[in-house]
Amino acid sequence: xxxxxxxxxxxxxxxxxxxxxxxxxxxxxxxxxxxxxxxxxxxxxxxxxxxxxxxxxxxxxxxxxxxxxxxxxxxxxxxxxxxxxxxxxxxxxxxxxxxxxxxxxxxxxxxxxxxxxxxxxxxxxxxxxxxxxxxxxxxxxxxxxxxxxxxxxxxxxxxxxxxxxxxxxxxxxxxxxxxxxxxxxxxxxxxxxxxxxxxxxxxxxxxxxxxxxxxxxxxxxxxxxxxxxxxxxxxxxxxxxxxxxxxxxxxxxxxxxxxxxxxxxxxxxxxxxxxxxxxxxxxxxxxxxxxxxxxxxxxxxxxxxxxxxxxxxxxxxxxxxxxxxxxxxxxxxxxxxxxxxxxxxxxxxxxxxxxxxxxxxxxxxxxxxxxxxxxxxxxxxxxxxxxx
Numbered sequence: 001x002x003x004x005x006x007x008x009x010x011x012x013x014x015x016x017x018x019x020x021x022x023x024x025x026x027x028x029x030x031x032x033x034x035x036x037x038x039x040x041x042x043x044x045x046x047x048x049x050x051x052x053x054x055x056x057x058x059x060x061x062x063x064x065x066x067x068x069x070x071x072x073x074x075x076x077x078x079x080x081x082x083x084x085x086x087x088x089x090x091x092x093x094x095x096x097x098x099x100x101x102x103x104x105x106x107x108x109x110x111x112x113x114x115x116x117x118x119x120x121x122x123x124x125x126x127x128x129x130x131x132x133x134x135x136x137x138x139x140x141x142x143x144x145x146x147x148x149x150x151x152x153x154x155x156x157x158x159x160x161x162x163x164x165x166x167x168x169x170x171x172x173x174x175x176x177x178x179x180x181x182x183x184x185x186x187x188x189x190x191x192x193x194x195x196x197x198x199x200x201x202x203x204x205x206x207x208x209x210x211x212x213x214x215x216x217x218x219x220x221x222x223x224x225x226x227x228x229x230x231x232x233x234x235x236x237x238x239x240x241x242x243x244x245x246x247x248x249x250x251x252x253x254x255x256x257x258x259x260x261x262x263x264x265x266x267x268x269x270x271x272x273x274x275x276x277x278x279x280x281x282x283x284x285x286x287x288x289x290x291x292x293x294x295x296x297x298x299x300x301x302x303x304x305x306x307x308x309x310x311x312x313x314x315x316x317x318x319x320x321x322x323x324x325x326x327x328x329x330x331x332x333x334x335x336x337x338x339x340x341x342x343x344x345x346x347x348x349x350x351x352x353x354x355x356x357x358x359x360x361x362x363x364x365x366x367x368x369x370x371x372x373x374x375x376x377x378x379x380x381x382x383x384x385x386x387x388x
Contacts, residue, residue: 024189030143042125046115048076050133062092066142138252155242158202161253171343176358197238204230228275300355
């Protein structure tokens with residue numbers, strides 16, 4: 001009875017993830033030709049050293065069935081042949097495919113907001129879609145997104161899709177990161193619709209704006225020094241009284257964020273702490289990183305260690321019974337969530353290793369403080385704890 005009682009937090013967490021966490025509702029189907037509303041859409045793709053991804057991304061965009069759109073790729077001073085690859089591609093169904101050679105990064109700007117801002121300045125659409133170079137888009141996605149934005153009467157529509165995980169490390173680490181996110185935002189759709197601006201969140205891999213709203217609040221210029229610019233944009237939209245909505249497009253939208261363990265570590269280190277702090281009031285921010293780290297280690301690292309000590313006879317049977325129950329519960333939870341994300345259920349048994357890597361990423365991000373390093377650039381952020 002005592003082991004069961006002390007395992008209650010893990011049992012409650014399983015119930016929370018299974019019964020409380022919800023994906024946003026799917027976008028509507030693409031409208032029939034006769035009923036289609038077709039405002040001109042400019043698709044802006046910021047790209048820095050994206051030679052592995054850019055051709056697949058741009059090709060998927062230019063093959064869209066949507067009748068009125070352009071694609072603007074902003075080459076953010078890449079050191080590889082990103083821009084040259086785009087220039088070899090056909091414009092497909094797009095009215096034009098433009099490659100912009102990005103200007104030198106101004107003081108006070110981070111790379112991605114600067115690239116997006118440059119793209120917006122040459123874009124001609126009444127709708128602006130900002131999407132990442134590591135995404136792929138189904139041919140009906142733009143149609144569905146515009147229909148969803150109109151259906152929701154939204155000023156900013158953001159979309160969740162599938163996270164592609166190919167290597168062992170992607171399948172191990174990505175669920176660790178995303179479970180933390182969904183525990184903080186268990187019902188994305190309800191929170192962004194009804195919650196306060198502090199609970200606003202967006203997926204920077206797909207941001208569809210009405211152009212007049214984007215221009216009204218300053219667009220990416222308003223978040224020029226934000227490492228989690230998508231979340232900051234969502235908060236501004238919500239705080240200014242505009243309509244933010246979030247939907248899913250699991251069959252039409254996918255992203256492969258990182259391809260190796262070093263890439264995973266470097267990528268998540270740049271924003272996992274600083275971005276997370278934006279969702280809390282300034283007074284709480286100094287306490288969030290140590291509390292988050294202690295919670296993660298306590299939930300996922302301590303019980304396996306106790307189990308090993310129990311099996312070695314170092315601790316007594318009550319501790320062994322508790323650790324066995326907690327670890328079995330944790331395996332079930334991680335198997336469920338890994339499968340939900342598209343990884344094999346067997347990865348649930350490896351959750352302690354994933355937790356150790358996740359903890360390392362968190363500590364690495366936290367220890368850097370306001371310094372961000374990404375794709376050959378180093379930034380010093382404004383003091384996060386003083387932000388609204």
